[in-house]
Amino acid sequence: MNKTITISPVTRIEGHAKITIHLDENGTVQDARLHVDEFRGFEKFCEGRLLWEMPGITSRICGICPSSHLISSAKAGDEIFAVEIPETAEKLRRLLVLAQWVQSHALSFFYLSSPDLLLGFDSDPSKRNILGLIEKDKELARRGIRLRKFGQEIIEILGGRRIHTPWAVPGGVREPFDKSKKDHLLNWIPEVKETALMALEIIKKVHQDLEKEIPSFGNFRSLFVGLVSTDGGLEYYDGTLRVMDGNGNIIADHLDPRKYYEYFDEHTENWSYLKFPFYKPLGYPKGMYRVGPLARVNICDYIETPLAEKERREFKKIAASDGVVNNSFYYHYARLIETLFAVERIEVLLNDPAILGDHIRARAMINRYEGVGCNEAPRGVLFHHYWVNKDGVLQKVNLLIATGQNNLAMNRTIKQIASSFIEGSNISEGVLNRIESGIRMYDPCLSCSTHAIGQMPLVIQFIDANGNVVHEIRK
Amino acid sequence: MKLKVATAWLGGCSGCHMSFLDLDERLIELADKIELVHSPFADIKSFPENVDFTLVEGAITNNENIEMAHIIRKRSKFVISFGDCAVTGNVTALRNFFSPEEVITRSYIELSSNKNKTPNDYSNLAQLIPTARPLHEFIKVDAFLHGCPPTADQIWFAISELLEGRLPEFQNIFLRYG
Numbered sequence: 001m002n003k004t005i006t007i008s009p010v011t012r013i014e015g016h017a018k019i020t021i022h023l024d025e026n027g028t029v030q031d032a033r034l035h036v037d038e039f040r041g042f043e044k045f046c047e048g049r050l051l052w053e054m055p056g057i058t059s060r061i062c063g064i065c066p067s068s069h070l071i072s073s074a075k076a077g078d079e080i081f082a083v084e085i086p087e088t089a090e091k092l093r094r095l096l097v098l099a100q101w102v103q104s105h106a107l108s109f110f111y112l113s114s115p116d117l118l119l120g121f122d123s124d125p126s127k128r129n130i131l132g133l134i135e136k137d138k139e140l141a142r143r144g145i146r147l148r149k150f151g152q153e154i155i156e157i158l159g160g161r162r163i164h165t166p167w168a169v170p171g172g173v174r175e176p177f178d179k180s181k182k183d184h185l186l187n188w189i190p191e192v193k194e195t196a197l198m199a200l201e202i203i204k205k206v207h208q209d210l211e212k213e214i215p216s217f218g219n220f221r222s223l224f225v226g227l228v229s230t231d232g233g234l235e236y237y238d239g240t241l242r243v244m245d246g247n248g249n250i251i252a253d254h255l256d257p258r259k260y261y262e263y264f265d266e267h268t269e270n271w272s273y274l275k276f277p278f279y280k281p282l283g284y285p286k287g288m289y290r291v292g293p294l295a296r297v298n299i300c301d302y303i304e305t306p307l308a309e310k311e312r313r314e315f316k317k318i319a320a321s322d323g324v325v326n327n328s329f330y331y332h333y334a335r336l337i338e339t340l341f342a343v344e345r346i347e348v349l350l351n352d353p354a355i356l357g358d359h360i361r362a363r364a365m366i367n368r369y370e371g372v373g374c375n376e377a378p379r380g381v382l383f384h385h386y387w388v389n390k391d392g393v394l395q396k397v398n399l400l401i402a403t404g405q406n407n408l409a410m411n412r413t414i415k416q417i418a419s420s421f422i423e424g425s426n427i428s429e430g431v432l433n434r435i436e437s438g439i440r441m442y443d444p445c446l447s448c449s450t451h452a453i454g455q456m457p458l459v460i461q462f463i464d465a466n467g468n469v470v471h472e473i474r475k
Numbered sequence: 476m477k478l479k480v481a482t483a484w485l486g487g488c489s490g491c492h493m494s495f496l497d498l499d500e501r502l503i504e505l506a507d508k509i510e511l512v513h514s515p516f517a518d519i520k521s522f523p524e525n526v527d528f529t530l531v532e533g534a535i536t537n538n539e540n541i542e543m544a545h546i547i548r549k550r551s552k553f554v555i556s557f558g559d560c561a562v563t564g565n566v567t568a569l570r571n572f573f574s575p576e577e578v579i580t581r582s583y584i585e586l587s588s589n590k591n592k593t594p595n596d597y598s599n600l601a602q603l604i605p606t607a608r609p610l611h612e613f614i615k616v617d618a619f620l621h622g623c624p625p626t627a628d629q630i631w632f633a634i635s636e637l638l639e640g641r642l643p644e645f646q647n648i649f650l651r652y653g
């Protein structure tokens with residue numbers, strides 16, 4: 001008799017999903033699936049809207065990374081206007097993207113993952129959350145909260161509000177930087193830098209403590225994809241695409257992100273609303289690739305700020321001899337290196353007189369009927385592709401969202417963790433939490449898809465060969 | 476005794492929940508006063524009995540949202556529509572100009588490499604209802620928190636009132652849209 005275990009909903013991730021684990025009669029894991037459970041339909045309902053509304057509408061895809069959608073949307077608009085935006089506008093947009101990285105990475109580490117990493121996978125589930133962390137270590141929690149606040153406050157200073165600011169527009173940005181806030185932010189830098197460094201020390205300690213678990217937490221070769229600057233540095237706002245294989249060979253470089261559809265396609269399965277993007281030359285599912293912090297820190301040749309570059313070099317020491325860190329557990333580590341980078345880079349930008357300019361917007365009309373906008377969202381590279389008519393009315397929209405691109409890898413990861421920790425009928429809550437935490441490493445943003453019903457924490461289904469549920473246990 | 480508080484996430488973007496986290500240091504104060512018994516941020520999977528109040532983000536957009544809404548109502552003393560998606564349908568309801576088939580066809584057939592499959596394994600997936608609707612069309616709602624998302628100050632005001640056992644009555648500054 002076969003058996004299916006369901007974890008529903010997966011918690012402490014952004015968005016709702018459910019996991020099923022399929023066991024054969026010996027209790028051996030046959031398969032594990034991440035089901036992303038709801039669908040909101042942006043690609044259809046944006047049709048008929050105006051180009052000018054798109055940044056505001058598409059930022060509502062996600063409340064965690066609205067600024068990333070805002071920037072991709074505004075950049076698609078720049079393409080359609082066929083304008084080069086003023087230098088000040090570009091630097092301010094860069095500041096926004098970095099602030100977005102800081103707040104989102106702080107959220108991922110301190111609010112969502114640290115309950116596993118600091119309180120323990122097997123700790124009391126009723127305490128395994130940010131309030132539990134506050135109870136256990138108030139000072140650490142305060143630091144994490146203030147790190148996220150730093151990012152959110154920059155977004156608010158730039159765009160007037162923290163979530164869903166309408167500030168970036170095709171052609172540039174709406175408001176210049178408020179000079180009076182510069183010193184306030186600069187004075188804050190030492191504290192957040194210290195917090196980022198402290199978090200890095202914490203994760204290195206965690207690596208020692210979890211020696212037993214790490215080898216099965218998404219340890220496999222895959223392609224890595226992300227943006228790099230013209231000379232191969234870590235890039236977040238512009239740049240070109242690099243594709244690296246799991247042995248560290250760069251198999252494609254400096255691809256134009258505006259032609260993303262030539263390199264990537266999306267596959268549909270009937271059991272998830274999240275599609276399965278793949279690298280076209282290798283086909284589905286061999287073209288599995290990973291995006292986001294682990295990919296970016298793996299593929300770049302250097303990081304332009306000194307402290308983060310030092311950490312990158314140390315990070316590379318855990319790599320296999322081919323120089324690639326293939327284990328997804330190190331997403332946490334890479335994310336914290338990027339946090340440090342973002343803080344350092346924000347400091348540089350705040351000291352750059354160019355951000356104080358007031359030429360912030362190029363005005364134009366519809367000069368092209370198609371445009372692609374792309375930037376590195378916290379979770380990976382993001383693409384907005386719009387087709388408009390001469391009045392700027394949207395005719396068609398395609399969105400390739402960061403998290404989706406890790407879909408194949410997330411499924412592979414939960415299967416690997418399940419296979420390592422499930423032995424026969426001995427399945428504890430802590431083991432199920434380890435499987436969920438395998439998803440948390442990717443920090444998925446499933447918000448365009450919400451919700452699995454959650455009244456039962458765990459359902460184990462015994463399924464016969466025809467797929468019928470013949471017996472069910474609820475815990 | 477700590478109040479039992481839950482938050483839920485239906486058809487929304489999580490922005491209302493993020494605005495909750497924008498309470499920043501006030502979260503530390505809150506940790507002394509409430510127990511987060513069920514939430515996307517917390518690990519208890521089942522929605523418990525006897526919850527003092529629940530903040531519900533998002534519109535009702537599928538069959539599982541409906542079931543969840545009824546469970547929340549039955550087990551919570553106060554239910555608060557948390558943000559414009561819950562209050563009006565908002566961005567989630569933009570799909571109402573089209574049928575569920577049209578939105579699904581666009582994403583999974585026209586914009587996919589394999590043109591013959593749609594997500595329809597409803598034993599594991601929620602199924603869209605014809606249109607996305609506000610929460611109060613399905614259950615009785617005790618208070619409405621406007622905004623997309625409501626600001627952290629608005630949320631703080633609402634929670635402070637609820638902690639005193641009162642339903643929040645919003646004054647003009649908190650009755651803003653968008």
Ligand code: SF4
Nearest residue numbers: 487488490559560623
């Ligand atoms: S009201 Fe706004 S912020 Fe809240 S879930 Fe809806 S779109 Fe997101």
